[in-house]
Amino acid sequence: QVQLQESGPGLVKPSQTLSLTCTVSGGSISSGFHYWSWIRQPAGKGLEYIGRVYSSGSTDYNPSLKSRVTISLDTSKNQFSLNLNSVTAADTAVYFCARVQADNRAYDYWGQGTLVTVSS
Amino acid sequence: QSALTQPRSVSGSPGQSVTISCTGTSSDVGRYDYVSWYQQHPGRAPKFIIYDVTKRPSGVPDRFSGTKSGNTASLTISGLQAEDEADYYCSSYGGGYTFVVFGGGTKLTVL
Numbered sequence: 001q002v003q004l005q006e007s008g009p010g011l012v013k014p015s016q017t018l019s020l021t022c023t024v025s026g027g028s029i030s031s032g033f034h035y036w037s038w039i040r041q042p043a044g045k046g047l048e049y050i051g052r053v054y055s056s057g058s059t060d061y062n063p064s065l066k067s068r069v070t071i072s073l074d075t076s077k078n079q080f081s082l083n084l085n086s087v088t089a090a091d092t093a094v095y096f097c098a099r100v101q102a103d104n105r106a107y108d109y110w111g112q113g114t115l116v117t118v119s120s
Numbered sequence: 121q122s123a124l125t126q127p128r129s130v131s132g133s134p135g136q137s138v139t140i141s142c143t144g145t146s147s148d149v150g151r152y153d154y155v156s157w158y159q160q161h162p163g164r165a166p167k168f169i170i171y172d173v174t175k176r177p178s179g180v181p182d183r184f185s186g187t188k189s190g191n192t193a194s195l196t197i198s199g200l201q202a203e204d205e206a207d208y209y210c211s212s213y214g215g216g217y218t219f220v221v222f223g224g225g226t227k228l229t230v231l
Contacts, residue, residue, distance in 0.1 A: 104156070
């Protein structure tokens, strides 16, 4: 059974960098059959796609966040990471990591989510 | 790439059926059979319930079904149960190097 688990600070100061890691168990992030994605959800709002990384290391980002986002892989640890810089209160949200099937782009496994609050 | 359009809320009584629509464009929903649906209970992660427009992952009850017509996909939940009360999101592939977009979400209330 594939499991994903987000980890990282729950509180980030404005203008600093939000950094989260997703640890994957039960499957390899190098498989080539999946993308690995970050999605966020502000309180009471819908899901927002942040970006994704493929096993080759290629990435795709939401155009609205592209200038501030980096997603990367660490295959040795079976993890992928999110860095979002120059954060503001608008970046406060629950952040989910998820596995995406490469053939049909369905998000089949999700982490439980982690709340990140941007505040001084 | 624009978000997909869903009704903000729908409701139904136990045992009834409800349908949630998801309207995109000829570049995403209308062009590809890569529509997925997710169920999210409060405080929980989304759960994958439909993929490829009509297919159900293992373990998802057959009360949940998906269809598509033109640029609009639909999720129907039949035999409504109290546990179905949740938010539902659709997503669709948009082709090329664009990626998956999500609908705005629909809150299902079981009366």
